Structure formats: structure tokens, C-alpha cells
Amino acid sequence: xxAMAAVLLKDVVVELRGPMTTTALATVSLLxxxxxxxxxxxxxxxxxPTAAAGALWVALVVSGTLGGGRVVAVERERRCIDALVxxxxxxxxxxxxxxxxxxxxxxVAEGFSLIVALLFFNLAAxxxxxxxxxxxxxxxxxxAGLVTLVGAVGGRAKGRDFLVPLLAxxxxxxxxxxxxxxxxxxxxxxxxxxxxxxLKVLLSCDAIxxxxxxxxxxxxxxxSE
Amino acid sequence: xxxxxxTKLLGAATLGLMVAALFMVFVYAPxxxxxxxxxxxxxxxxxLAWVAFAAFAITAVAxxxxxxxxxxxxxxxxxxxxxxxxxxxTLVLVTGSLWARPIWGTWWTWDSRLTSxxxxxxLYVGYLALRAALADGEQGARMGAVFGxxxxxxxxxxxxSVRLWRTIHPAVLVTxxxxxxxxxxxxxxxxxxxxxxxxxxxxxxxxxxxxTLRAEARLRGLAAELLALExxxxxx
Numbered sequence: 001x002x003a004m005a006a007v008l009l010k011d012v013v014v015e016l017r018g019p020m021t022t023t024a025l026a027t028v029s030l031l032x033x034x035x036x037x038x039x040x041x042x043x044x045x046x047x048x049p050t051a052a053a054g055a056l057w058v059a060l061v062v063s064g065t066l067g068g069g070r071v072v073a074v075e076r077e078r079r080c081i082d083a084l085v086x087x088x089x090x091x092x093x094x095x096x097x098x099x100x101x102x103x104x105x106x107x108v109a110e111g112f113s114l115i116v117a118l119l120f121f122n123l124a125a126x127x128x129x130x131x132x133x134x135x136x137x138x139x140x141x142x143x144a145g146l147v148t149l150v151g152a153v154g155g156r157a158k159g160r161d162f163l164v165p166l167l168a169x170x171x172x173x174x175x176x177x178x179x180x181x182x183x184x185x186x187x188x189x190x191x192x193x194x195x196x197x198x199l200k201v202l203l204s205c206d207a208i209x210x211x212x213x214x215x216x217x218x219x220x221x222x223x224s225e
Numbered sequence: 226x227x228x229x230x231x232t233k234l235l236g237a238a239t240l241g242l243m244v245a246a247l248f249m250v251f252v253y254a255p256x257x258x259x260x261x262x263x264x265x266x267x268x269x270x271x272x273l274a275w276v277a278f279a280a281f282a283i284t285a286v287a288x289x290x291x292x293x294x295x296x297x298x299x300x301x302x303x304x305x306x307x308x309x310x311x312x313x314x315t316l317v318l319v320t321g322s323l324w325a326r327p328i329w330g331t332w333w334t335w336d337s338r339l340t341s342x343x344x345x346x347x348l349y350v351g352y353l354a355l356r357a358a359l360a361d362g363e364q365g366a367r368m369g370a371v372f373g374x375x376x377x378x379x380x381x382x383x384x385x386s387v388r389l390w391r392t393i394h395p396a397v398l399v400t401x402x403x404x405x406x407x408x409x410x411x412x413x414x415x416x417x418x419x420x421x422x423x424x425x426x427x428x429x430x431x432x433x434x435x436x437t438l439r440a441e442a443r444l445r446g447l448a449a450e451l452l453a454l455e456x457x458x459x460x461x
Contacts, residue, residue: 149375153368157358166354167372170347171379174386181390201386208382212375219292219371 003089007097011071012104025067025109029059033116049187052121056136057180059113061172064106064143065165069151071102076155085221095148095217099210103144110136123187131186138199139179142206146172149213152220175205232432239425246415246422254415263327268415270320272423273313274342280310280427281349285377288370297442298435300366303373305434307352309427314346337391341384348376361445 015021036055044051075081084094114133123129146168154163178201185195192199250268257264287303290296321339322332333339355372359365 150372153372154355154358156364157355157368159358163351163354163358167351170344170351171375173344174379174382177386177390197389201382201389204382205379208378209375212378216371216374219367222367 003087004093004097004100007084007089007094008100008104011098011101015101015105021067021070021105022108024070025063025105026112028063028066029109029113030116032059032062033113033120037120048121048123050184052117052123053132053183053187054180055121056110056113056117056132056183057139057176060106060110060136060139060143060179061169061176063109063113064140064147065168066161067105067109069147069155069160069164069168071098071105072148072151072155073160081221091218091221092214094221095145095213099145099148099213102148103140106140106144107137110140128187128189131190131192132183134192135179135182135186135195135199135202138202138206139175142175142202142209143168143172145206145209145213149209149217149220152217171209172205175202178202178205228436232429232436235425235429235432239422239429242418242422242425246419249411249415249418254412255409257412260328263324266320266324268419269423270317270324271416272420273320274317275420276423276427277310277314277317277342278345279424280306280313280431281345281377281380284310284349284352284373288373291366291370292374297366298439300370301435301438301442302431303370304356304366304438305431307349307356307369307373308434309430311346311349311353312430313423313427314342314349317342318346335391337384337388340387340391344383344387345380348379352376361441 033055036051036058040051072081075084085091087094089097110133114129114136117123118125118129147164150167150171151164154160154167157163178198182195182198182202185198186192246268250265254265254268256262283306284303287299287306291299291303318339321342325334326332352369352372356365356369359368
């Protein structure tokens with residue numbers, strides 16, 4: 001547990017000293033939101049909550065795939081992964097620590113996108129927005145686990161930057177469907193009980209990706225040395 | 226009988242079955258009452274779909290066995306099944322699209338089965354891209370097996386979520402239930418023969434690909450051995 005916290009803390013401290021990853025994620029999210037406003041703004045009209053929910057999820061997926069996988073890639077670039085693999089932390093614990101770091105970074109970027117969306121889509125800062133934020137955070141748990149695992153799987157391949165989105169996005173489709181529906185309903189004023197079905201799908205995706213990481217991370221980082 | 230001969234025999238049987246299936250599909254089976262000849266594409270579409278799904282199941286199960294036991298043959302089977310599976314899955318999407326144009330009036334619609342099949346196709350294209358990007362050998366095999374397992378765990382949730390997504394959305398088109406009722410016994414017989422023929426094609430392709438991948442692995446092993454011998458003789 002302490003070793004896990006130490007790895008997570010190391011990533012957070014590195015980020016605090018020079019916020020590379022969160023800045024990159026937030027910038028990509030901002031650009032995605034701007035592009036979506038220009039692309040679809042004229043046809044949104046009455047359905048702004050749906051449009052805002054969709055835009056937030058696009059920002060999450062695009063920035064998350066581009067930036068989230070960096071938590072593993074950065075260790076490879078500096079060959080720090082060797083030290084981590086040699087540390088007394090077991091591979092499941094390493095996965096938890098790394099995906100927790102990805103989760104923190106994605107969450108920061110999501111918080112930023114929510115503020116931007118608040119302005120772009122004229123949303124009210126009320127309970128509905130808080131529920132939407134909770135849905136997004138729930139989606140981020142599974143996505144952080146997924147990009148950490150997939151980032152490690154495709155991390156040593158040629159064309160890594162292309163491969164990680166290709167592997168991660170199709171796997172994330174069920175969470176995306178559930179997340180977009182749940183956030184759109186939540187923004188439209190639905191209570192958590194009314195979107196329970198979608199939250200269950202989202203939770204199952206989180207469970208699958210985290211469980212897959214815990215069970216399979218050993219196989220992925222074995223032979224990194 | 227050697228493996229090579231068995232594969233040749235399977236190839237010959239496949240050819241015979243395919244000719245029989247083609248005859249039954251285009252000559253023996255009667256035209257469907259409402260759809261006409263367009264419906265005949267289903268005699269290939271349905272077997273192709275069954276084989277594509279079976280192929281992806283083989284990839285996942287063989288990958289699991291590879292991680293568990295470590296024999297390269299399991300990985301070769303997984304890789305070969307994924308390759309053939311992507312080909313068959315592409316054909317499922319193409320034949321479905323060809324049928325949908327005259328019957329539904331559109332090449333593509335986000336119907337739940339179409340969407341699920343398309344996501345499945347994307348997942349296994351991803352698998353092939355991963356294998357192509359990683360070097361041959363143990364590492365590619367392990368990463369492929371891991372991804373294959375995650376994809377297999379994901380597929381049920383994809384199917385459920387896509388179905389929920391479509392049933393809650395307004396239906397653009399009528400569901401396909403009842404659109405291919407096989408009223409005639411000759412139609413059922415044709416579908417069965419076609420099923421066996423397409424499965425045989427898959428089995429034959431799988432056997433060929435596994436043999437090729439085995440030969441490649443042996444060649445790599447021999448090349449490594451040769452290199453080691455050369456180095457040793459230089460040192461002496």
C-alpha cells in the first residue's frame with residue numbers, strides 16, 4: 001500500500017514541478033470543445049445539454065488517449081520502468097499506482113473542460129452539473145485503467161501514438177455509450193436513480209478494465225528489462 | 226498421413242463443399258417470396274457471421290492458453306484465427322450492406338447488430354495492428370494474448386450497451402426479425418450446406434496460416450542458431 005502511494009506521489013510531484021501532462025490534456029480538451037462548437041454549433045439549438053454532454057465525452061476520450069497513455073510511456077522513455085519492475089511493489093500494485101496517476105491527470109483535465117463547457121454551452125453551475133461531473137469521474141476511472149493497460153501493451157510498438165487510440169477507443173465504446181446518455185440526462189435534470197441503468201453499464205466497464213489491468217499487467221511488463 | 230497431406234485433403238473437401246453450396250444457393254434454393262433473389266446473400270452472410278464470431282472466440286481462448294502454458298502453437302492459432310476472423314467479419318459487413326441497400330434502402334444504419342459487429346471488427350483490426358507493430362516472437366505473442374482477452378471480456382458489454390442504446394433511441398427502421406424466415410425446407414438445407422462449406426473454408430485457411438506461422442517461427446529459430454554458431458566459430 002505504501003509502495004503504491006509512493007509511486008502515485010512520485011508521478012504527482014513530477015507533475016506539480018512541471019505540469020506537462022495535465023497542461024497537454026487540458027489544451028487538447030479545450031481544442032476539441034472549440035472544434036465541436038464550430039462543427040455543430042449551428043444545429044444544436046434546443047438540445048444544448050445533449051450537445052454539451054457529447055462534447056465533454058469527446059474531450060475526455062481524445063485527451064485521455066493522447067495523454068493518459070503517457071504515464072507508462074514516460075517511464076519507458078527514461079528506462080525508469082526497469083527500476084519500478086525491480087521494486088518490491090507487485091505488478092498489480094504497479095498497475096493501480098500508474099492508473100491512479102492517469103486518473104488524477106484525466107480528472108484535472110475534465111475539471112477544466114467542465115469549466116470551459118459551462119461557458120461555451122451556457123450551463124448553470126447547479127446540482128445537475130455536479131451529477132454530470134460525477135458521471136464523468138466514474139467514466140474516468142475505467143478510462144484511466146484502460147489507457148494504462150493499453151499504453152503498456154502498445155508502448156513498445158512502432159507507431160505507438162497511433163496504436164494506443166486504435167486499441168483503447170473500440171474497447172471503451174460501451175462506457176462511451178453509457179456515459180454520454182447518463183451525462184446528457186443528468187444535465188437535463190435527471191436524478192441519479194433515473195440514470196441507474198447507464199451508471200451500471202459504466203460501472204461494469206470500470207470493473208472490467210481495472211480487473212483486466214490487475215490480472216494482466218504482470219504479463220505486460222514482464223520482460224521489460 | 227502427414228500434416229501437409231491432411232491440409233491438402235481439407236482443401237479439396239472445401240472446394241467440393243463450396244461448389245455444392247454455390248449450386249444450392251443459386252439453383253436449388255427457391256427465391257424468397259417478398260425479397261426475391263436478394264435474400265440469397267443470407268446463405269453466405271449468416272455462415273460468415275458465425276465463423277467470424279467463432280474465430281474471435283478462438284483468438285481469446287488460444288491467447289489464454291498461451292499465457293497459461295506458454296506453447297507458441299497457441300499463439301500461432303490465436304494470430305491465424307484473428308487474421309481469418311477479420312477477413313470473414315469484413316465480408317459479413319459487406320454482404321450485410323449489399324443486402325440492406327435494396328431491402329432497407331440504405332447501405333448502413335446504426336442497428337444494434339450492425340453496430341456490435343462493427344465494433345468487434347474494429348477490436349480485431351486493432352489486434353492485427355498491434356501484432357504488426359510489435360516484433361515477431363514472444364513479446365508480440367504476449368501482448369496480443371493480453372489484448373485478445375481484454376477484447377473478449379469487453380464484447381458482452383459492447384453487445385448489451387449497444388442494444389440498450391438502440392432500443393432507447395427511436396427505431397429508424399423495422400427490426401430484421403422475420404425478414405429472413407426460412408419457410409422452405411430447401412432453404413434450410415441450403416443454409417446448412419453453406420454453413421459447413423464456409424466453416425470448411427475457415428478451417429482450411431486456419432490450417433494454412435498456422436503452418437506458415439510455425440514455419441516462420443522455425444526459420445527464426447534456425448537463423449538465431451546459425452548466428453550463434455558463426456559467433457562461436459569466430460571466437461575460436
